[in-house]
Amino acid sequence: MTATLDHGAAPLVRRAASRPLKQLVVPYLYVLPAALFVAAFLLYPMVLTAWRSLTHFDGISDPTFAGLDNFRDLFADPHFLLSLRNTVIWTVAAVVFPVTLGLVFALAFSRVRWGGFFKTVIYLPATISAAAAGILFSFVFNYDNGILNMILRGIGLSGLASRWLFDVPTNTFAMIATYTWQQTGLNMMLFLVGLQGLPPEPIEAAKIEGCTGWNLVRRIILPMLMPYVVITTLLAIVNGFKVFDLIWVMTQGGPGRASETLAVTMYREGFILFKQGYSAAIAVVISIVALAFSYFYLRSVLEQEARQ
Amino acid sequence: MKIRKLGLMAVSLAMLATPALAQSVDFYHDKGNWNDAYKTVLGPAKEATGVEVTPVPYADTSTYQAAVRAALRTSSAPGIFAWWSGYRMKDLVDAKLVTDVSDVWKKYTDAGLVSPSLASAFTFDGKIYGIPNLVAYWVVLYNKKTFAENGLTPPTTWAEFEKIAATLKEKGITPFGQTVEGRWPSFIWFQELLVRSNPDFYAKLMSGKAKYTDPEVTAVLKTWADWIGKGYFTDPSIAFGTSGSNAMAGQLAQGKLGMILVGTWYATTIVQSGLDANDLGAFIMPNEKPDMPKSVIFEAGPLLIASASSQKADALKVADYWMSAKAQQAWVDAQDFPPINKDVKAKSPLIADLVKEINDGGYTSINRFWEATPPEIAEAAVDELGNFMLHPDTAAQVQQNLQALADKYWAAHPQ
Structure with a gap:
């Protein structure tokens, strides 16, 4: 047996050795452009950012090595700590509202008459950019002539009319509401794709057994839909962590710096105050926290699945 | 040979093209x-x-x-x-x-x-x-029609200026525009009130030779808070143009707002908001005391x-x-x-x-806050001043925060 194997392996090695150089190189050439792009646009900026975080750099002078000074300063900076707190609020809200509502709408509209119409209406905001949504809702939330305050004043609830984008923490909730309006449709679509891919047999069988309504959703549909819940939640966490454009357009992180998230703080420090080493340190923290979040979340879900 | 000729032609063309570029x-x-x-x-x-x-x-x-x-x-x-x-x-x-x-x-x-x-x-x-x-000069732009309808003329003294504000308020017109929209506009009233009360102190404060906790700043914030309390200012969330909307200019054009303290470049915005250019007037805010030298922020x-x-x-x-x-x-x-x-x-x-008045009147030009003090202080100061405008009762805390910023900067950049 061994002799046979040896006998068979020898020609294989010979064939590989005698394979023309071109055949050996060509596959790598196909991969090379993508590898170069990844190296130039992902790896290089990542390494450069990590290096910058260890320097003092104002964008015009040569960077000077600062060790871990930037990280020490970060955790002593009240603006950074407030920004971290806001980011956690945003991340939790980005999961709780757009994901939950997306799931609810997907379940509600997947098999009803006029479902297509409602799905389209809910999905439409996802087709505009976050910046455009921010501008739109800045008008809605305007204190003097925004439609929200006009409605409140019109129905005799003037006391509820508020500076939606200038009072803390109301402005963060107003922005989260805008974010939810924009993101829910996308999550709903992901869940609809998941629902359409579910095998009908277990659902039919459960129905025959008398399992309907909330019980059917909780015991049959949701467990089967779990991979989509996992991926949607993960995306929501990462997106919540890096939310920037909507906040920048609606409040610029203000009033003061009260509604800044880590991404906004990073931008302000890097591109307004030109403390680019400090800004890079924030970028590193964002990446580490987002990676850690994703890792532990995925590990916990996968372990749970393995146990089942 | 052909290739060589083509090469020579290309080099010649490139040389010809270089000066043009x-x-x-x-x-x-x-x-x-x-x-x-x-x-x-x-x-x-x-x-x-x-x-x-x-x-x-x-x-x-x-x-x-x-x-x-x-x-x-x-x-x-x-x-x-x-x-x-x-x-x-x-x-x-x-x-x-x-x-x-x-x-x-x-x-x-x-x-x-x-x-x-x-x-x-x-x-x-x-x-x-x-x-x-x-x-640009930083002046008070006003609606001449609003002033005329209420029997007002541009002030020459601080007392007249305060009287105009009180009169307009009585008539249901908001005297002054102010906003925190876009962050930076929150320095406008701070710099002007400081310059009107003590221009030398303003210069010292900008260069780190005076403190934000000094009595001169306390007095300015007190006046400002007092006027906010009297309802002399627009709500600080009013749009100023930085987000595309110009509600403040619109209100001045409509006669709902009396005056806007701003750079002369804002005159065009007000005219575009519907006020006839002939109905737009400008004056330099009077000093708190008549014996103070004439000055204008530029x-x-x-x-x-x-x-x-x-x-x-x-x-x-x-x-x-x-x-x-x-x-x-x-x-x-x-x-x-x-x-x-x-x-x-x-x-x-x-x-x-305006230019004639400044030239003939012997006005001293004073650089505005945004450029007169280091950006590390100015950028954070506008956030603090914005907080004050939204919550005037935070004056003491705002002063301390501003001085902490200034201390940090000047310690790292000794003069």
Whole structure:
């Protein structure tokens, strides 16, 4: 047996050795452009950012090595700590509202008459950019002539009319509401794709057994839909962590710096105050926290699945 | 042989093309809505200097600043770029990234056409590093019809100024506009109230020789809070134009708002919001005490020339052209800015009268807060002042926070 194997392996090695150089190189050439792009646009900026975080750099002078000074300063900076707190609020809200509502709408509209119409209406905001949504809702939330305050004043609830984008923490909730309006449709679509891919047999069988309504959703549909819940939640966490454009357009992180998230703080420090080493340190923290979040979340879900 | 001939032709063409390429200067700026005016003014530069200028507008200021700063150390830096004066250009000067243009100034100051005092905001260690792009005075713009209907005339004393505010409030008209929208406008009333009460103290505060916790600042914040409490100001969330909406200008045009303390460049916005240009008036806010010297806050935005730019020599020719009466007249006609060249006539009576009053009245020009103090302090200070405007009862805390900022900066940058 061994002799046979040896006998068979020898020609294989010979064939590989005698394979023309071109055949050996060509596959790598196909991969090379993508590898170069990844190296130039992902790896290089990542390494450069990590290096910058260890320097003092104002964008015009040569960077000077600062060790871990930037990280020490970060955790002593009240603006950074407030920004971290806001980011956690945003991340939790980005999961709780757009994901939950997306799931609810997907379940509600997947098999009803006029479902297509409602799905389209809910999905439409996802087709505009976050910046455009921010501008739109800045008008809605305007204190003097925004439609929200006009409605409140019109129905005799003037006391509820508020500076939606200038009072803390109301402005963060107003922005989260805008974010939810924009993101829910996308999550709903992901869940609809998941629902359409579910095998009908277990659902039919459960129905025959008398399992309907909330019980059917909780015991049959949701467990089967779990991979989509996992991926949607993960995306929501990462997106919540890096939310920037909507906040920048609606409040610029203000009033003061009260509604800044880590991404906004990073931008302000890097591109307004030109403390680019400090800004890079924030970028590193964002990446580490987002990676850690994703890792532990995925590990916990996968372990749970393995146990089942 | 054919290839060799073609090669020679290509090299010859390239050599011919090189001087033509060198006769072109890129002009970077972040004033998107001024781009057409720049084209109008700089179009004839080609005929006058042989240099073609290409304005390159950026839509977003922070993107613009980052792009320019990144390019400045390279030869591909723009020949000319718009910037900010005072402390906002100091780091570029310190890093030797911008060109000394004292000779360009000399030609016009020696001829008595341009006042040398205009260069103060661009001068470091006796050398001038910028030519004026924008010059604006910070004044009170008011609706003449609103004033006339309420029997009011522009004030000459502090008491008259306060009386006007009280009268307008009584008639249901908000006396003053103020906003935190866009962050930076929150320094406007702070700087003016300080200058009106004690211009020397203002100068000391800007350069770290006085403290934000000093009684002079406490008094200013007290007056400001008092006026906010009396309902003299618009709600600080009112749109000022930084987000595309101009509710403040609109309210002035409609007679719902009496006055806006702002740079003269805002006059165009008010006229575009519906007020007839003849109904728009301007006055310099009176000093708190009549024996104080006359002063006006001014804003000077420079055009700078990158030292490392391959277009530097041509950019200097364009700078010279920019200072000429021909270019300045076109610029003033397009923008209605106060003229800097004495051979140039102001476009509107409003600006002409103001310039005459400032020149004849012996006013001292004081650089505005945004450029007069280091950006590390100014950027954070506007956030603190914004907090004060929204919550005037936080004055003491705001003062302490401002001083903490100033202490940190001046400790790291001893003078």
